[in-house]
Amino acid sequence: MLSGSASIDHTNAYFRHGGSHIINRLSSSYRFALLQTDAGARLGELHTPHGVVHTPAFMPVGTQGTVKGALFKDVEEAGAEIVLGNTYHLFLRPGDELIARRGGLHRFTGWGRPILTDSGGFQVFSLAERRTITEEGAEFQSHLDGSRHQLTPERTVDIQARLGSDIAMVFDECLAYPATRDEAAESMRRSVRWAGRCRQRLERLRAGATEVLLANPGQAQFGIVQGGVHADLRRESAESTRAIGFEGYAIGGLSVGEPIDLMYQTVAETTRHLPADQPRYLMGAGTPEDLVECVSRGIDMFDCVLPTRNARNGQLFTSQGRLNIRNARFAEDDDPVDPACGCYTCRRHSRAYLRHLHMAGEMSAAALNTLHNLTFYLDTMKRIREAIAFGAFDTFRQEFLRSVSRLSQDS
Amino acid sequence: MLSGSASIDHTNAYFRHGGSHIINRLSSSYRFALLQTDAGARLGELHTPHGVVHTPAFMPVGTQGTVKGALFKDVEEAGAEIVLGNTYHLFLRPGDELIARRGGLHRFTGWGRPILTDSGGFQVFSLAERRTITEEGAEFQSHLDGSRHQLTPERTVDIQARLGSDIAMVFDECLAYPATRDEAAESMRRSVRWAGRCRQRLERLRAGATEVLLANPGQAQFGIVQGGVHADLRRESAESTRAIGFEGYAIGGLSVGEPIDLMYQTVAETTRHLPADQPRYLMGAGTPEDLVECVSRGIDMFDCVLPTRNARNGQLFTSQGRLNIRNARFAEDDDPVDPACGCYTCRRHSRAYLRHLHMAGEMSAAALNTLHNLTFYLDTMKRIREAIAFGAFDTFRQEFLRSVSRLSQDS
Numbered sequence: 028m029l030s031g032s033a034s035i036d037h038t039n040a041y042f043r044h045g046g047s048h049i050i051n052r053l054s055s056s057y058r059f060a061l062l063q064t065d066a067g068a069r070l071g072e073l074h075t076p077h078g079v080v081h082t083p084a085f086m087p088v089g090t091q092g093t094v095k096g097a098l099f100k101d102v103e104e105a106g107a108e109i110v111l112g113n114t115y116h117l118f119l120r121p122g123d124e125l126i127a128r129r130g131g132l133h134r135f136t137g138w139g140r141p142i143l144t145d146s147g148g149f150q151v152f153s154l155a156e157r158r159t160i161t162e163e164g165a166e167f168q169s170h171l172d173g174s175r176h177q178l179t180p181e182r183t184v185d186i187q188a189r190l191g192s193d194i195a196m197v198f199d200e201c202l203a204y205p206a207t208r209d210e211a212a213e214s215m216r217r218s219v220r221w222a223g224r225c226r227q228r229l230e231r232l233r234a235g236a237t238e239v240l241l242a243n244p245g246q247a248q249f250g251i252v253q254g255g256v257h258a259d260l261r262r263e264s265a266e267s268t269r270a271i272g273f274e275g276y277a278i279g280g281l282s283v284g285e286p287i288d289l290m291y292q293t294v295a296e297t298t299r300h301l302p303a304d305q306p307r308y309l310m311g312a313g314t315p316e317d318l319v320e321c322v323s324r325g326i327d328m329f330d331c332v333l334p335t336r337n338a339r340n341g342q343l344f345t346s347q348g349r350l351n352i353r354n355a356r357f358a359e360d361d362d363p364v365d366p367a368c369g370c371y372t373c374r375r376h377s378r379a380y381l382r383h384l385h386m387a388g389e390m391s392a393a394a395l396n397t398l399h400n401l402t403f404y405l406d407t408m409k410r411i412r413e414a415i416a417f418g419a420f421d422t423f424r425q426e427f428l429r430s431v432s433r434l435s436q437d438s
Numbered sequence: 439m440l441s442g443s444a445s446i447d448h449t450n451a452y453f454r455h456g457g458s459h460i461i462n463r464l465s466s467s468y469r470f471a472l473l474q475t476d477a478g479a480r481l482g483e484l485h486t487p488h489g490v491v492h493t494p495a496f497m498p499v500g501t502q503g504t505v506k507g508a509l510f511k512d513v514e515e516a517g518a519e520i521v522l523g524n525t526y527h528l529f530l531r532p533g534d535e536l537i538a539r540r541g542g543l544h545r546f547t548g549w550g551r552p553i554l555t556d557s558g559g560f561q562v563f564s565l566a567e568r569r570t571i572t573e574e575g576a577e578f579q580s581h582l583d584g585s586r587h588q589l590t591p592e593r594t595v596d597i598q599a600r601l602g603s604d605i606a607m608v609f610d611e612c613l614a615y616p617a618t619r620d621e622a623a624e625s626m627r628r629s630v631r632w633a634g635r636c637r638q639r640l641e642r643l644r645a646g647a648t649e650v651l652l653a654n655p656g657q658a659q660f661g662i663v664q665g666g667v668h669a670d671l672r673r674e675s676a677e678s679t680r681a682i683g684f685e686g687y688a689i690g691g692l693s694v695g696e697p698i699d700l701m702y703q704t705v706a707e708t709t710r711h712l713p714a715d716q717p718r719y720l721m722g723a724g725t726p727e728d729l730v731e732c733v734s735r736g737i738d739m740f741d742c743v744l745p746t747r748n749a750r751n752g753q754l755f756t757s758q759g760r761l762n763i764r765n766a767r768f769a770e771d772d773d774p775v776d777p778a779c780g781c782y783t784c785r786r787h788s789r790a791y792l793r794h795l796h797m798a799g800e801m802s803a804a805a806l807n808t809l810h811n812l813t814f815y816l817d818t819m820k821r822i823r824e825a826i827a828f829g830a831f832d833t834f835r836q837e838f839l840r841s842v843s844r845l846s847q848d849s
Contacts, residue, residue, distance in 0.1 A: 093795055093802045121794045129772060129790060137786040361540060371511060375548040379540060383532045384504055390801055391504045
């Protein structure tokens, strides 16, 4: 068993809380333990101040402090051990300072398990309006009300410190696909410089050298490897980011429209340059097939809006592939969505009923579909972990890929 | 203990099922037991083929086969023993014949507890377009797609038989308020004639003399007393409806805009003409105060969209009155919606968080608010029943009315 070398230890560090000095025993329990490897896949445990995450793990996306279409009790019942929160959204509404005054994102939302926050970079590049990127950071207008804001590497560290997530991400530049090699190189190097500034800022926060209210002193910070689909740039980015030193490493800039094989290849080329004893997080991916394929290439953590977003559109993931509940052939289908699934939706309701709810525009359609899709994703991760533990990951992978391609992709 | 005189007994009756004769032991368990009375309030048990409903009872509205904003497991957890389904909506979509082929509304929806269906009359008068009312029935256009339909007393009996609810309602004419005395009288007498046709039709169905597929052979049928706010018309309607003979009696045509005192007075004047040993259902009411006041006037059953509809708009019912979660004063309020409430929403989330979800337009805002409001309504009914059991209903009533008026009605 390899144990994470980058665990945080701030015992008896000072930090400021609401403007007044407080001596705080920072009982940081951040630690990653790699338990086993099998056919490229890794079984691990990520210890955080709010509990353990068994990896490979999928993180449901909780953009605005809630997983869309689901109550946290249902997210827990589906088996989620960690959720993702979006810094961009929470910064704009209700505001990181308000959340900090409530005691951080865990206490504000009532979700007591681990939380990872992104840095807001992706949303600045995909959602915000009239953005200007300089070496200093990003200026943009809110997609909500057009108000002007600035996000810098330092600022996103402060915001995430106030949110008090268990894992914070560095601020990176998200390049559109396709980009030229030069664009990818330039952008990647800027992201590395920004990563350095993020790390410096966090160290100042940890040392208590700022007025920032730290909602979670045990917060870890992950670097992000960029470089498009260029193996040499990915290598350079991985090495530069490792040189700064983080508690974990993410792969950004994938799942943005590139061919699927190129994505898998880039993942494989990147993970080989990442430390074995720290967690690796593939940002924004993906389909159930992507999860399995990227686990086989050494990924430990995933997040994606697919299970929740597609649920709201009526697309359901099953052990036999995808189905769209709008389809007329389900109008009198008394079977559950997935006979192999044990979720509340499948235990209690038929495809005919779910189709009716969807066609009638009922909110419970989205809720029941979301519950099922989350369960399918989280069950898949559980099955992946079991397969690795039994040294049977490659068999599992082949059977899984065969099984989920059975239904026509009718959406 | 008075026992219901109108219980159904069809043991070994014949009825048609899908066109072929089937001998069926109709194990109808419909029965109403009046257990206790106290200060005008009645404690009872309504036995139905799908279980017992403790009265006074509140029925959450499940218009399209789902309670808006809630999953059935949450409706159960909130304490609902019966829900209401809307015949008009289910007839139009997905259709009563489709539901009958699925085995009826219970099997189709996955809700296994008792269901009461209205007759569609109210929706024809409030939702449908270009309606024409004749002695035969109502012709109208669907609010969904403009398609033309006809509902007659006989047809609504057949539809509800296919839905297989535990309690079916007769088809009645719903008069707009205000109406002249002559209009109210004429309309009421037509409703009585329609009620007679509904009863005749149900008797034919029970005798197996039709091709209608009965999804629930133990289905009971309630008559509806009309007559506006005129005591003499209410009396005439009650007596005529009793003369036809039903398993229970509803009061219709109230909570439609008349002054609240006039509603309470009309309820009191109507219940005195209804049989003591059968359940009384006040249709479409009301506020928490209405429930308590009408229980004191002898009502056993209620339904209303207020808890669910207002939840979606951010209005929350509490033991101290109503509050609207949109209000800026809740932005940093860490208290639960109602400290006296034990629902999931109040156990886990703060007003600040609920306000954030509502302002962000998250579906979970509606879901959490709905869960709370339903719990408040159903808890109120439980406290009413306990108060009656202890002979303390009048004390409860006075304290309840004082308590819920404490907060300003700020919505």
